[in-house]
Amino acid sequence: xxxxxxxxxxxxxxxxxxxxxxxxxxxxxxxxxxxxxxxxxxxxxxxxxxxxxxxxxxxxxxxxxxxxxxxxxxxxxxxxxxxxxxxxxxxxxxxxxxxxxxxxxxxxxxxxxxxxxxxxxxxxxxx
Amino acid sequence: xxxxxxxxxxxxxxxxxxxxxxxxxxxxxxxxxxxxxxxxxxxxxxxxxxxxxxxxxxxxxxxxxxxxxxxxxxxxxxxxxxxxxxxxxxxxxxxxxxxxxxxxxxxxxxxxxxxxxxxxxxxxxxxxxxxxxxxxxxxxxxxxxxxxxxxxxxxxxxxxxxxxxxxxxxxxxxxxxxxxxxxxxxxxxxxxxxxxxxxxxxxxxxxxxxxxxxxxxxxxxxxxxxxxxxxxxxxxxxxxxxxxxxxxxxxxxxxxxxxxxxxxxxxxxxxxxxxxxxxxxxxxxxxxxxxxxxxxxxxxxxxxxxxxxxxxxxxxxxxxxxxxxxxxxxxxxxxxxxxxxxxxxxxxxxxxxxxxxxxxxxxxxxxxxxxxxxxxxxxxxxxxxxxxxxxxxxxxxxxxxxxxxxxxxxxxxxxxxxxxxxxxxxxxxxxxxxxxxxxxxxxxxxxxxxxxxxxxxxxxxxxxxxxxxxxxxxxxxxxxxxxxxxxxxxxxxxxxxxxxxxxxxxxxxxxxxxxxxxxxxxxxxxxxxxxxxxxxxxxxxxxxxxxxxxxxxxxxxxxxxxx
Numbered sequence: 001x002x003x004x005x006x007x008x009x010x011x012x013x014x015x016x017x018x019x020x021x022x023x024x025x026x027x028x029x030x031x032x033x034x035x036x037x038x039x040x041x042x043x044x045x046x047x048x049x050x051x052x053x054x055x056x057x058x059x060x061x062x063x064x065x066x067x068x069x070x071x072x073x074x075x076x077x078x079x080x081x082x083x084x085x086x087x088x089x090x091x092x093x094x095x096x097x098x099x100x101x102x103x104x105x106x107x108x109x110x111x112x113x114x115x116x117x118x119x120x121x122x123x124x125x126x127x
Numbered sequence: 128x129x130x131x132x133x134x135x136x137x138x139x140x141x142x143x144x145x146x147x148x149x150x151x152x153x154x155x156x157x158x159x160x161x162x163x164x165x166x167x168x169x170x171x172x173x174x175x176x177x178x179x180x181x182x183x184x185x186x187x188x189x190x191x192x193x194x195x196x197x198x199x200x201x202x203x204x205x206x207x208x209x210x211x212x213x214x215x216x217x218x219x220x221x222x223x224x225x226x227x228x229x230x231x232x233x234x235x236x237x238x239x240x241x242x243x244x245x246x247x248x249x250x251x252x253x254x255x256x257x258x259x260x261x262x263x264x265x266x267x268x269x270x271x272x273x274x275x276x277x278x279x280x281x282x283x284x285x286x287x288x289x290x291x292x293x294x295x296x297x298x299x300x301x302x303x304x305x306x307x308x309x310x311x312x313x314x315x316x317x318x319x320x321x322x323x324x325x326x327x328x329x330x331x332x333x334x335x336x337x338x339x340x341x342x343x344x345x346x347x348x349x350x351x352x353x354x355x356x357x358x359x360x361x362x363x364x365x366x367x368x369x370x371x372x373x374x375x376x377x378x379x380x381x382x383x384x385x386x387x388x389x390x391x392x393x394x395x396x397x398x399x400x401x402x403x404x405x406x407x408x409x410x411x412x413x414x415x416x417x418x419x420x421x422x423x424x425x426x427x428x429x430x431x432x433x434x435x436x437x438x439x440x441x442x443x444x445x446x447x448x449x450x451x452x453x454x455x456x457x458x459x460x461x462x463x464x465x466x467x468x469x470x471x472x473x474x475x476x477x478x479x480x481x482x483x484x485x486x487x488x489x490x491x492x493x494x495x496x497x498x499x500x501x502x503x504x505x506x507x508x509x510x511x512x513x514x515x516x517x518x519x520x521x522x523x524x525x526x527x528x529x530x531x532x533x534x535x536x537x538x539x540x541x542x543x544x545x546x547x548x549x550x551x552x553x554x555x556x557x558x559x560x561x562x563x564x565x566x567x568x569x570x571x572x573x574x575x576x577x578x579x580x581x582x583x584x585x586x587x588x589x590x591x592x593x594x595x596x597x598x599x600x601x602x603x604x605x606x607x608x609x610x611x612x613x614x615x616x617x618x619x620x621x622x623x624x625x626x627x628x629x630x631x632x633x634x635x636x637x638x639x640x641x642x643x644x645x646x647x648x649x650x651x652x653x654x655x656x657x658x659x660x661x662x663x664x665x666x667x668x669x670x671x672x673x674x675x676x677x678x679x680x681x682x683x684x685x686x687x688x689x690x
Contacts, residue, residue, distance in 0.1 A: 069212055071242050073253045078207075078244055104173075104253040106242050108212060116211070116240045118255035120173065 028052055031125075035109050036117030042070075042107060044099035044123040049081055051091045051107060060089035065112040070095075074103040099124055165360040165373065169241065170648040171256040176201070176245050178254055179374045179648045181360075183227070186234050188258075190218055190226040191374035192245065196677070198377065198384040198645070200224030204247035210239050224378070236262045362689045370643070370651040370689050377649070382682035384645050387625045387672045392661050394620040396560050398595070400553030400569065402610045405598070408548035410518035412541040414534050418443035421512065422530050428523045428541070436520045440541055441528060442512040455508045462502040469495035521545035524608065549599045549606055551579060553614040554592035566617040567597055568662040571610065575603065576664055579614065615662050622659075624669040631680045632658050632666050633687045642672060643679040643686050651679065651686050 026032035026041030030052070033040060038061060041052040049070055053061040063085040070081045074097040081095035097103075105121045167182040177195040180188050188208070192201045202224045208215045210232055218226035232239065243254045362372040372380070414420070421442045428434055447455070473495055476488045525542035534540070551569055555561040567579040579597035597614065599606070627642065635641045641653040656671030672678065679686060 071209070071244075071253055073244065073251055076251055078253075080212075104251075106253045106255040108240055108242075108255075115238055118240050118242070118257060120171075120253060120255050 026052065031121050031123045033119045033121055035107060035119035036111075036114070038109075038111075038117070040107060040109065040119060042105060042121040042123045044103060044105070046099060047097055048092065048094045049083060049105070050086075051083055051109075053089045053091070053109075061111075063087065063089050063091050066091060067110045069108045071106045071108075072097045072103065073105070074098060074100060101125060165371070167258060167260055168373075168649070169256040169258040171243065171254040172648065173252050173254060175250050175252050176247070176254065177648050178206070178243055178245065178256070180241065180243075180256060180258060181373070182233060182258065182260060187227045187229045188218075188233055189221075190228070190243070191378075192224055192226065192247075193374075193648075196384070196386060198382055198679075200378060201247045204245055207244040209242045209244075212240075225375075233260065236260050362686075364689055368653065370653070370686055371649055372651055372686060372689065373649055377682075380682035380685040382686075383680055384677050385627070385631075385680040387627070387642075387668070387674060387676045387678050389623065389674050390626045391621050391623045392626055392665070392667045393565055393617040394622050395659065395661055396555075396557075396616045396618060397660065398553040398555055398561075398614040398616060400551045400595075400597075400612050400614040402599070402606050402608055402612060403550050403552050404524075404542075404544045404608055405548040405550050408519060408545035409521060410543040411539050412440060412515055412517065412543065413537050413539050414443045414515065415513070416443065416445055416536045418445040418513070418534065420444075420515075420528050420530065420532050420534055420540070423514075427526065427528060427530070430523055430526050432523050434517045434520065434523060434543060436517055438517045439514045440517055441515045443515060443534070444512040445508065446533060447508065452509060455505055459502060459505050459509075462498055462505065466495065466498045466502065469498055515540060517541075517543055519543055519545070544608060546604070546606070547602055549602045549608075550582065551577070551597045551599060551612055551614060553595045553597065553616075554589070555584075555595055556592050558588075558593045560618070561593065561595060561616060563619050564595075564616055565619045567614060568617075569597070569599070569612040569614045570662075571606070571612050575605075576662070577603070577606075577612065615660060617662070622667060622669065624667040625672050625674070626661065626665055626667055627658075627678065628680045629660065629664055629666050631678060631683055632656065632668070633683045635687060641687070642668060643683050644672070645677045645679060653687075654678075 024032045028041055028043050028050070030041045030043030030050070037056055039054040039056065039058060041054070043050040043052070049072070051068055053063055053066065055061050066085060068083040068091050070083060070093070072079050072081055072095060077097065079096050081093045083091035083093040086092040101124045103122070103124045105123060107119050107121060108116050109119070110116045166184070168179060170177070170179045172178070172195045174195060177193045177198070179191045181191070183189050190206055192204055192206060193199060194201060200223060203220070206218045206226050208218055208228045210230060215228050215230050218228040221227045237260055239258045239260060241256050241258055243256065245252050245254065359375065360373040362370065362376045364370050421444055423439045423441055428440055434440065469491065473488070473491045476483050476491050480488065521543040522545070523541055524544040528540050561584065564581045567581055569577040569579050571577070578600040580600050582596040582598050585594045631642055632640050635653060639655050640658050642656050643651040644654050645651055654671050656668045658666045658668045661667050
């Protein structure tokens with residue numbers, strides 16, 4: 001039932017996402033992307049990263065028991081940031097980087113009892 | 128529920144619904160899988176790079192790195208690979224824009240989350256991809272290295288195939304043509320002896336040796352290919368009509384892509400035409416009178432030889448009928464006699480210059496001069512020859528003479544053409560359509576593009592068509608007079624569409640025009656388009672393509688041939 005609903009959601013969303021390759025903005029001002037069968041929003045500021053989790057229908061997903069690792073490429077340097085749950089559907093962490101335009105991040109998300117899922121973000125490149 | 132169903136149907140008909148599925152990182156199972164027989168593979172792209180990771184039969188991970196927008200291979204890049212969060216270091220370069228990395232985790236079945244850190248010049252990017260490694264047996268079959276495994280997999284089909292093959296060979300042997308017995312024996316044997324037996328088919332020893340050598344050579348060539356163990360998946364057409372072309376084949380095809388950006392271009396009209404000589408830079412050499420032709424001192428000019436204006440190409444020795452010649456000779460003889468008399472008269476009168484009037488002496492001199500001139504004018508008719516000179520500079524394009532040939536007056540002997548000054552004559556049947564010419568170009572049957580300048584249009588129909596003349600600007604070598612060309616006339620009217628190189632539009636087996644869209648790294652979708660030719664190199668696609676689509680602009684013809 002869930003995949004079918006998702007399919008419907010996809011069809012409903014289809015005409016609105018005219019520019020298919022442009023990143024979507026999330027409710028917390030970050031960039032939202034698909035990660036596995038869920039959606040995630042990454043907010044980068046200074047040297048902190050915050051990740052908000054949503055399901056396929058954009059309802060918050062509890063962050064308890066979720067682990068995430070972010071590979072950050074900023075200003076030509078690559079670092080790895082480990083995120084830990086900090087809120088309801090939020091994970092956070094800090095690392096040795098400075099968020100700037102051109103920054104790339106690959107989030108590897110492990111939901112409890114699921115395979116790791118990956119997504120690529122360019123959190124500073126929108127707007 | 129009904130409303131939802133209607134909504135679904137309505138959305139399915141929205142032409143843009145496909146694009147929404149291909150946005151970044153979307154893994155909801157909308158991308159069709161590569162063929163089951165292909166090696167395990169994963170792909171990822173950003174706006175800069177596109178990377179395809181293929182698990183080779185040697186259990187190494189082969190990485191193919193290209194520019195995303197143009198599909199141009201990137202050589203000399205640094206690709207760092209991390210699998211499940213563990214860095215494997217930098218992949219080694221194994222070929223042009225091909226990198227490989229080995230790791231024990233690649234030998235175990237399961238799903239591997241990979242992150243590629245790519246540095247190419249000033250560009251850096253991170254790309255995630257997920258590789259699903261099937262159980263080991265499946266990989267071996269996919270690698271197609273072990274024929275025995277494949278045979279064991281489906282013994283019945285293989286046995287049937289073998290029987291069919293043997294049957295085919297048997298039929299082929301039975302149907303092979305045999306040499307017939309000769310109709311007549313060269314030397315008939317004595318009556319009663321049996322006729323000669325047919326010579327048996329003995330294999331020629333040289334051929335047997337050659338076949339063995341070829342076999343050995345083929346094996347020797349194949350061994351390094353197998354040993355190199357690059358994942359060699361064949362390009363193939365898939366059930367949904369899309370075409371799977373693995374990266375090595377794409378490199379082989381020299382494939383390049385471009386973005387379908389809307390634009391506008393002038394409406395063009397196609398005409399047929401042919402190359403002709405510029406009347407001001409060509410010439411035809413004709414004899415002005417009948418005669419025998421003689422070569423100049425350095426021989427007749429050869430075909431293709433460059434001649435200067437005024438150069439002597441040959442001589443015409445006039446020929447005359449016997450009685451004409453007799454008449455001329457007779458009048459010369461008569462003139463000779465008159466000249467002798469005239470000379471004597473002048474001498475006598477000058478000796479008497481004191482007593483004879485000066486007027487008489489000058490009259491006699493004038494008479495003598497007139498007789499000499501008449502003789503001089505008559506003489507070439509029997510002894511002289513007329514030089515044939517080149518009316519313009521250029522190359523000799525036609526030679527119709529041989530030494531000693533007798534020619535008629537006005538017979539064309541040579542054609543001279545300046546190869547840098549050629550024209551094209553086109554015939555337009557719709558006279559209103561060519562009323563305004565903004566620009567023109569032409570294309571030869573071989574695909575060579577020519578720039579044309581409009582010279583003029585006739586006012587009289589010739590065989591229902593209106594002739595138009597164009598000047599070829601910067602005429603390339605290799606054009607010939609009379610060569611048919613397709614002339615493309617640009618009119619001042621403009622049409623909107625997507626401008627693509629002519630190579631991007633190919634014909635599918637059904638004869639329709641298609642452009643190949645490249646929605647993912649190794650998948651090509653034929654899109655039926657409506658296109659019109661703009662000039663020799665570009666086409667205008669007016670329908671069938673979405674803006675921003677990544678389309679193949681080079682190598683499309685080779686993709687179209689994949690079965």
